[in-house]
Amino acid sequence: MNYPAGPIGVFDSGYGGLTIFQQLVKQLPQYDYIYLGDNARNPYGIRSYDVVYDFTLECVRHLFDMGCNLVILACNTASAKALRTIQQRDLPELNGSRRVLGVIRPTTEIIGSYSDSGHVGIFATQGTVNSESYPIEIQKFFPDVQIYQEACPMWVPLVENNEHNTSGAEYFIQQHVNYLLERAPLIDTILLACTHYPLLAHQIARFLPHYVQLISQGEIVARSLVSYLTKHPEMEARCTRYGTRKYYTTESTDDFDTKARIFLKGHVEAAHLQL
Numbered sequence: 001m002n003y004p005a006g007p008i009g010v011f012d013s014g015y016g017g018l019t020i021f022q023q024l025v026k027q028l029p030q031y032d033y034i035y036l037g038d039n040a041r042n043p044y045g046i047r048s049y050d051v052v053y054d055f056t057l058e059c060v061r062h063l064f065d066m067g068c069n070l071v072i073l074a075c076n077t078a079s080a081k082a083l084r085t086i087q088q089r090d091l092p093e094l095n096g097s098r099r100v101l102g103v104i105r106p107t108t109e110i111i112g113s114y115s116d117s118g119h120v121g122i123f124a125t126q127g128t129v130n131s132e133s134y135p136i137e138i139q140k141f142f143p144d145v146q147i148y149q150e151a152c153p154m155w156v157p158l159v160e161n162n163e164h165n166t167s168g169a170e171y172f173i174q175q176h177v178n179y180l181l182e183r184a185p186l187i188d189t190i191l192l193a194c195t196h197y198p199l200l201a202h203q204i205a206r207f208l209p210h211y212v213q214l215i216s217q218g219e220i221v222a223r224s225l226v227s228y229l230t231k232h233p234e235m236e237a238r239c240t241r242y243g244t245r246k247y248y249t250t251e252s253t254d255d256f257d258t259k260a261r262i263f264l265k266g267h268v269e270a271a272h273l274q275l
């Protein structure tokens with residue numbers, strides 16, 4: 001069954017997906033968007049496969065109920081742990097004509113081309129690192145590239161609690177940068193494979209040698225969506241174009257509005273979604 005055209009849904013465990021959302025809106029401003037942050041159950045990065053899958057599917061269903069035909073999982077942890085099962089098992093049952101896309105595939109298709117040394121570092125949540133999704137997928141596109149992963153469990157809570165510009169944050173940032181570079185001194189490219197981490201980019205860069213470039217996913221994912229919609233006119237026609245943006249959070253809306261402003265640098269007025 002084909003539902004009427006609707007907004008594009010963007011989902012994350014909290015605020016991090018706003019770094020992707022911002023680039024989607026910049027490159028594709030004509031569409032309507034609904035952003036859903038599951039702040040009440042954040043962080044996802046330390047949770048088991050089953051829990052991340054259940055939470056993600058529940059939120060995807062809510063976005064479908066709000067009329068979205070296309071949902072982007074703007075969360076690496078959800079993309080690593082839930083996307084494939086949702087695409088292969090749940091979508092055919094829920095509605096075969098709706099689509100859910102993630103952030104890992106578009107990133108792995110291109111990340112190897114940024115590196116001259118062929119040594120690429122990945123900062124991500126424990127869940128994303130344990131899933132091995134990045135090394136497995138990158139090997140398919142760039143078999144000669146060496147991948148070195150570093151899980152940074154403290155970084156998401158620092159961002160979610162707006163503590164990311166403090167000296168406490170500096171300690172945890174430097175610690176993980178050092179761990180990674182000690183293991184892999186030939187790295188010349190590091191991917192921020194968690195959508196929260198771009199907010200830490202300036203502090204991370206302070207501890208890196210000048211020749212190491214830091215890559216965030218927002219622009220990459222947005223370019224990939226442009227290309228997806230061009231290649232899938234049937235889905236493009238099912239995305240409404242009034243330029244509206246709506247925000248939902250599973251936590252307090254006051255908190256969301258205040259913190260989302262840090263990400264988007266503009267006024268945000270979220271509605272509460274009761275799970």
Ligand code: DGL
Nearest residue numbers: 016043044045076077195
């Ligand atoms: N922002 C999410 C990601 O890209 C994870 C944050 C969390 O741990 O909930 O992986």
